[in-house]
Amino acid sequence: MTRERKKHRLADSTKPNLLEGTFPYSLPPMIRLEGPVTEYIDGRAVEFDFAAVKDRNILISDTTFRDGQQARPPYTIDQMVHIYDLMSHLSGPNGVLRQTEFFLYTKNDRETLDRCRALGHKYPECTGWIRAYEGDFRLVKEASLKETGILTSSSDYHIFQKLKFRSRKECIEKYCRVVDAAFEAGVRPRCHLEDLTRADIEGFVLPFVDKLMEMSQQVPEELSVKIRLCDTMGFGISFPNAELPRSIPKLIYKLNRECGVPSDRLEWHGHNDFHKVHANAATAWLYGCDVVNTTLFGFGERTGNPPLEAAIFEYIALKGDLCGIDTLAVTELADYMRSIGLPIPDNYPFAGKSFNTTRAGIHADGLRQQEQIYNIFDTEKLLGKPPRVAITDKSGADGITHWVNEFFGLKGKDRINKIKIHRLARWVIDQYEEHGRLTAISDQELEQKTKELLPQYWEKHKPNN
Amino acid sequence: MATVEERIKAVTARILKLDPETIKSEHNFTADLGAESVQSIELVAMFEEEFGIEMDEDAALSVETVSKATEYITNVCKEQGVDLEK
Numbered sequence: 323m324t325r326e327r328k329k330h331r332l333a334d335s336t337k338p339n340l341l342e343g344t345f346p347y348s349l350p351p352m353i354r355l356e357g358p359v360t361e362y363i364d365g366r367a368v369e370f371d372f373a374a375v376k377d378r379n380i381l382i383s384d385t386t387f388r389d390g391q392q393a394r395p396p397y398t399i400d401q402m403v404h405i406y407d408l409m410s411h412l413s414g415p416n417g418v419l420r421q422t423e424f425f426l427y428t429k430n431d432r433e434t435l436d437r438c439r440a441l442g443h444k445y446p447e448c449t450g451w452i453r454a455y456e457g458d459f460r461l462v463k464e465a466s467l468k469e470t471g472i473l474t475s476s477s478d479y480h481i482f483q484k485l486k487f488r489s490r491k492e493c494i495e496k497y498c499r500v501v502d503a504a505f506e507a508g509v510r511p512r513c514h515l516e517d518l519t520r521a522d523i524e525g526f527v528l529p530f531v532d533k534l535m536e537m538s539q540q541v542p543e544e545l546s547v548k549i550r551l552c553d554t555m556g557f558g559i560s561f562p563n564a565e566l567p568r569s570i571p572k573l574i575y576k577l578n579r580e581c582g583v584p585s586d587r588l589e590w591h592g593h594n595d596f597h598k599v600h601a602n603a604a605t606a607w608l609y610g611c612d613v614v615n616t617t618l619f620g621f622g623e624r625t626g627n628p629p630l631e632a633a634i635f636e637y638i639a640l641k642g643d644l645c646g647i648d649t650l651a652v653t654e655l656a657d658y659m660r661s662i663g664l665p666i667p668d669n670y671p672f673a674g675k676s677f678n679t680t681r682a683g684i685h686a687d688g689l690r691q692q693e694q695i696y697n698i699f700d701t702e703k704l705l706g707k708p709p710r711v712a713i714t715d716k717s718g719a720d721g722i723t724h725w726v727n728e729f730f731g732l733k734g735k736d737r738i739n740k741i742k743i744h745r746l747a748r749w750v751i752d753q754y755e756e757h758g759r760l761t762a763i764s765d766q767e768l769e770q771k772t773k774e775l776l777p778q779y780w781e782k783h784k785p786n787n
Numbered sequence: 788m789a790t791v792e793e794r795i796k797a798v799t800a801r802i803l804k805l806d807p808e809t810i811k812s813e814h815n816f817t818a819d820l821g822a823e824s825v826q827s828i829e830l831v832a833m834f835e836e837e838f839g840i841e842m843d844e845d846a847a848l849s850v851e852t853v854s855k856a857t858e859y860i861t862n863v864c865k866e867q868g869v870d871l872e873k
Contacts, residue, residue, distance in 0.1 A: 719825050740844065741832050741835070741847070743828075744825070744829045747829075748829060
């Protein structure tokens with residue numbers, strides 16, 4: 323790398339430049355992309371135009387009821403119907419959240435699907451998920467679904483060690499028989515290339531996908547095979563010039579341009595085992611995969627999947643527009659999930675109870691002067707959650723009362739008045755006046771003290787989680 | 788038996804850490820007796836406990852002097868059927 327020293331002249335100003343083109347506050351910060359990105363593939367420089375994402379029909383899909391549910395006790399039918407209803411609000415009229423998938427194996431699975439469809443929402447569309455067994459296909463037919471995911475594991479870990487195929491050829495033939503069964507029934511198959519980031523790409527995956535593309539040419543466009551790129555163990559790498567099979571850019575290039583799978587038939591499905599899950603999903607969008615598969619609050623097998631709400635805000639940032647998305651539904655979904663026992667950490671972005679709570683006194687002072695200084699965007703408008711300041715000696719009885727009512731979720735005439743919280747207010751004041759405390763009081767401390775000092779309200783209103 | 792005003796003065800002295808003998812009927816809780824924000828709500832809470840009554844938050848906190856508090860609490864006791872003679 324050459325060293326290119328350059329002098330930089332101060333652009334002195336008496337007025338702030340708040341970079342509002344990138345940080346509009348009424349929306350999440352824009353992701354502005356320029357210039358081509360180069361990836362070296364098979365010794366050749368290949369350019370990708372990231373800026374084109376603004377005009378591409380990128381979408382989000384969901385697997386909260388499939389992968390998301392594999393990581394927790396089953397939802398009840400009523401819970402899933404309610405979550406589906408809220409997801410439809412989130413998706414909006416343009417169907418940014420385009421599809422969600424359902425198990426089809428039990429009576430409850432099928433009743434859930436029927437009840438969700440009975441709500442009459444256009445989006446998210448309901449799709450299925452089955453193993454690559456021809457016998458399973460009966461379930462798809464009975465459910466009258468237009469599309470189903472099929473587990474077509476792609477690494478030799480799965481092909482030989484889990485599924486016990488004797489050869490790759492035998493494996494491909496089996497998968498193709500199920501795809502044929504889908505075509506015969508008029509159902510679009512979505513092949514889930516399980517464990518793709520640990521697979522032999524040139525030796526198995528590409529020949530298999532070539533075969534699927536050949537088969538797709540024999541059926542109407544609406545039945546042609548979709549490909550889900552499953553980063554089952556979270557091995558995917560987003561940055562340029564990583565090697566296959568871990569390189570997301572190369573995987574997408576190979577499937578998209580060498581095998582000819584159109585972008586709108588490619589879907590990325592990630593896992594968070596190496597803390598890369600959302601960045602990997604966004605990377606897939608940029609390199610030409612139109613759909614990223616997500617779960618609500620990232621809840622899924624082991625470390626989870628790309629969080630749906632993160633993809634929503636990434637989408638808005640890339641497009642520069644809400645595109646009909648009802649972002650307030652994120653908060654409704656978070657509140658609902660908490661109410662049925664799903665643990666969402668307090669500091670979890672966009673949905674945790676304290677995601678926009680400022681603790682440091684100096685930050686709180688900034689917030690008081692102008693909330694944009696320490697708030698990521700207009701969280702009150704987009705999420706119904708104004709920025710908060712953790713409780714200190716400056717909060718006063720009103721601030722503490724506000725905290726208690728918010729903590730218990732009490733509104734209107736149900737709110738507890740400040741006379742009733744006087745013991746908690748006294749404890750807060752004493753922390754500073756008697757004990758010389760200098761830091762803000764955490765929600766955890768206040769929660770504990772609320773339980774101790776306001777037991778009658780705790781018993782009546784204590785939260786589920 | 789202590790009067791309503793004497794009981795109010797006793798509670799006020801305990802919360803604000805004052806000598807009850809120094810508290811006068813005309814004293815303003817904030818300006819004369821030095822009640823701060825949290826102490827004001829502690830006073831109302833302790834008056835409720837002392838007399839076994841429930842007071843309206845806004846109305847109670849708008850009472851400024853000891854004599855007005857006596858008048859207000861006496862009325863609330865009557866409304867809520869609390870016998871001050873017992």
